[in-house]
Amino acid sequence: MMIALFLAVTVASTPAPTPRKILFVGNSFTFGALSPVMTYRKDSVTDLNGDGMGGVPALFKRFADEAGLRYDVSLETAAGQTLAWHLANRSTVLDRSWDAVVLQQYSTLDPDRPGEVTTTIPAARSLAERFRRRNPGVDISLVATWTRPDLTYPMGKRWSGQPVERMALDLRKADDTVRAEVPSIARVVPVGQAFTCAIDRGLADPNPYDGVAPGKIDLWATDHYHASTYGYYLEALTLFAAITRSDPRKLGGGEKAARELGIAGATVSALQGIAFRMATFGRC
Numbered sequence: 001m002m003i004a005l006f007l008a009v010t011v012a013s014t015p016a017p018t019p020r021k022i023l024f025v026g027n028s029f030t031f032g033a034l035s036p037v038m039t040y041r042k043d044s045v046t047d048l049n050g051d052g053m054g055g056v057p058a059l060f061k062r063f064a065d066e067a068g069l070r071y072d073v074s075l076e077t078a079a080g081q082t083l084a085w086h087l088a089n090r091s092t093v094l095d096r097s098w099d100a101v102v103l104q105q106y107s108t109l110d111p112d113r114p115g116e117v118t119t120t121i122p123a124a125r126s127l128a129e130r131f132r133r134r135n136p137g138v139d140i141s142l143v144a145t146w147t148r149p150d151l152t153y154p155m156g157k158r159w160s161g162q163p164v165e166r167m168a169l170d171l172r173k174a175d176d177t178v179r180a181e182v183p184s185i186a187r188v189v190p191v192g193q194a195f196t197c198a199i200d201r202g203l204a205d206p207n208p209y210d211g212v213a214p215g216k217i218d219l220w221a222t223d224h225y226h227a228s229t230y231g232y233y234l235e236a237l238t239l240f241a242a243i244t245r246s247d248p249r250k251l252g253g254g255e256k257a258a259r260e261l262g263i264a265g266a267t268v269s270a271l272q273g274i275a276f277r278m279a280t281f282g283r284c
Contacts, residue, residue: 026104031055059236168192197284241279
């Protein structure tokens with residue numbers, strides 16, 4: 001009896017591990033514009049700008065909770081803005097000690113010169129230096145985003161007439177260049193290539209302009225620019241797998257966020273598998 005009581009008291013008095021503090025810095029691709037994801041479980045995360053966003057950070061938080069991982073999640077986002085804008089306008093808000101930071105640059109990197117990294121590199125370097133001054137061990141990720149159909153299928157656009165995977169590959173190559181110049185960035189998360197993998201595996205339709213084929217999902221919103229609920233869910237899964245090094249397949253087809261957002265179990269399992277392969281092996 002005394003041993004059992006001692007063990008019970010010991011277990012009860014063991015403090016829970018301190019949550020890891022993670023910050024998401026980004027734009028509409030981060031806060032989930034044009035989708036119910038935008039306000040999903042907004043009370044579960046801290047929006048540093050007070051805009052009431054949940055977005056991809058709230059999905060990440062949901063996955064972490066389900067996996068038994070303790071994270072305090074914050075986001076600082078502004079639609080249509082670059083990392084340089086966040087550096088110039090939100091430095092005071094961002095200047096805290098974080099355990100992990102996720103950086104999401106504008107969808108084409110440079111708004112005026114799509115695919116160019118000359119403005120991304122100094123902004124990413126300055127942000128990384130600020131975060132590292134606060135916490136030298138901070139884990140920094142850079143998101144490589146998806147192909148935009150609106151820049152691929154209509155005539156006269158930057159990636160017009162090229163295969164659907166081309167923009168995502170170009171962005172990934174550019175982001176790899178940023179990481180090479182800013183070695184304190186721990187990884188580039190291949191979200192755009194995860195989108196392409198979903199297309200290659202026959203799960204997602206490659207061209208929303210000609211309608212969505214029966215039995216397939218549309219990864220993009222109605223503007224063929226932002227992500228759909230499916231797309232943001234895949235983004236969040238890929239980030240979760242890469243940052244936490246957890247297997248998102250263990251969340252299962254009955255994963256709670258998917259149920260709440262109306263994503264069917266079979267689709268959930270397929271998206272989890274894609275996120276796992278891309279985050280773990282970097283290939284489809």
